[in-house]
Amino acid sequence: MTITAKTVFIPGATSGIGLALALRLKDAGNTVVIGGRRTEVLASLAASHGFATVAIDTADPASVLAARDQLVAEHPSLDVLIAMAGIMAPENLLDPASAFLEIAEREVNTNILGPLRLVSAFLPQLASRPDATLMTVSSGLAHVPLAFTPTYNGTKAFIHRFTESIRLQLAGTSVTVVELVPPAVQTELTPGQSTREGYLDLDAFADEVMALWEADPAAPEILVERVKFLRFAEVEGRFDATVAALNAH
Ligand SMILES: NC(=O)c1ccc[n+]([C@@H]2O[C@H](COP(=O)([O-])OP(=O)(O)OC[C@H]3O[C@@H](n4cnc5c(N)ncnc54)[C@H](OP(=O)(O)O)[C@@H]3O)[C@@H](O)[C@H]2O)c1
Structure with a gap:
């Protein structure tokens, strides 16, 4: 099946x-609206790829509501939401000069x-459509902690359990709830990550995600091969060894 x-x-x-x-998703024949805070990047991607765009800061409640109002007015057929926006930063609880609490509050927000x-x-918009999808984005780190x-x-563990819970409700x-669980992927989530050795190539990851999603659009979780090492560490009885391996470097 193609998602189109x-x-x-x-x-x-x-x-x-x-x-x-x-x-x-755009290449597969979907109408795709991209969002983010960097309006100049949105404008450039709209010009180069023909995306519709909406400026949104998900850390700001008023911005989310304004984006929703604009989207529902301009795209009343909206039936897939992928809650992708996220940030990640190292924290050091033992360094009094580090901005631990500031980072933690920003990440929770x-x-x-x-x-x-x-x-x-x-x-409400998704539920009004005959066949809708709500996709959340957690992480392999929801299942095995990285010390840094x-x-x-913790935020990604929340997303995992929240997603399981709303799926029940x-x-x-008409709303299918899907959790995307990425492993470490080469993006700019943290400085230098886009070229970091051992991280999964972004295009290879995105191709695998699309293949899995299209093969089973109602699967509760999208799990590329690379993330199963983390996702199933505890149920397969190798949690301590996996924590040690993940934090070895
Ligand atoms: N890469 C990995 O290894 C990895 C692993 C597991 C999970 N994930 C998750 O995957 C998601 C995407 O991350 P990525 O790796 O693709 O990183 P990325 O390249 O830094 O992308 C993050 C995206 O989130 C947007 N964003 C951040 N804060 C936002 C806010 N307050 N409001 C609206 N948009 C916001 C950014 O856009 P603007 O800056 O324009 O706002 C950007 O488009 C995140 O939820 C991340 O936690 C990533």
């Missing part, structure tokens, strides 16, 4: 995974409250 003729909004598609999926605002704002990023790991509605 849908109207997709991806807040968090000015770069990285969101942009890679936006390009593939963007990675937890952002998706909650999006779900609250867009669910405690709050980030929305069972029997």
